């Protein structure tokens with residue numbers, strides 16, 4: 492029978508048993524939860540408080556709004572005579588001078604949409620640029636919308652591609668000398684598309700294990716337990732704990748749509764700079780739907796000097812409360828950096844759950 496409340500993944504007896512086991516762990520270890528949805532779930536379920544002080548869960552770069560460079564906002568604000576269609580979180584992200592929300596208040600045509608299909612519909616009335624941010628989870632739907640636009644011969648629609656890929660970002664993170672990590676909680680949603688085998692570089696290249704897991708308390712605690720067992724036995728492998736949703740090879744249909752429309756490129760990440768082969772752009776066949784070509788948009792690796800430590804938060808070098816602006820000058824009502832804006836941002840999660 493269907494379990495609408497996922498009760499079996501919230502069973503208090505099972506939770507208490509795993510927590511009791513984990514409480515015996517003494518060796519200091521750092522585990523990174525890559526995905527913003529995991530950061531929110533960990534805060535929501537109070538998981539950090541259930542773990543012993545020897546196990547640190549630190550947040551990583553898995554929030555698409557957070558890693559989008561602020562020059563993308565600046566370039567969008569320069570666009571004239573078009574409608575900008577975007578997912579909601581992005582409109583409050585500060586650019587160099589202002590946010591899209593502030594620019595909208597002085598007349599820029601910005602509309603919040605909940606899917607790229609809505610943006611395609613808007614293009615029937617006015618030239619529309621859809622802001623293409625997101626990880627592997629979001630890209631198939633946007634690529635499918637570009638196929639639909641091509642099918643409809645819709646000339647008024649384009650996408651500004653700022654798509655990101657998770658495995659190359661983890662590769663770049665682990666290349667940083669001053670970051671020591673002992674394991675990863677790997678993103679459930681992204682893995683539905685790319686499959687659990689996509690993370691094999693973690694054990695093979697760096698000798699670090701990872702667990703693909705879901706968002707319920709038992710999912711997260713089981714994943715932490717698996718990682719402690721690997722560390723205890725000197726092993727490093729990728730384990731798929733979320734096999735009710737994720738398989739080894741991912742979703743072949745979604746991957747085929749991505750391959751038809753998009754191609755891998757080097758991508759700019761806020762706070763992490765240019766990471767080789769860590770993004771997707773629109774390929775030659777569908778170039779007329781590429782807003783970066785249509786409007787000659789080039790993103791720059793420049794961030795305003797505000798004192799925001801998002802770059803260090805995204806790399807797991809500090810936790811949000813280490814930022815001097817956290818919960819004083821920077822709050823969800825007045826965000827200084829993108830990590831406080833997004834509903835998946837680490838600073839927003841710490842503000843809501845961990846203060």
Ligand code: SF4
Pocket residue numbers: 798799800801802804811814815816817818821822826827828829830831832838
């Ligand atoms: Fe940036 Fe605000 Fe987070 Fe500090 S608390 S790192 S200013 S987003």
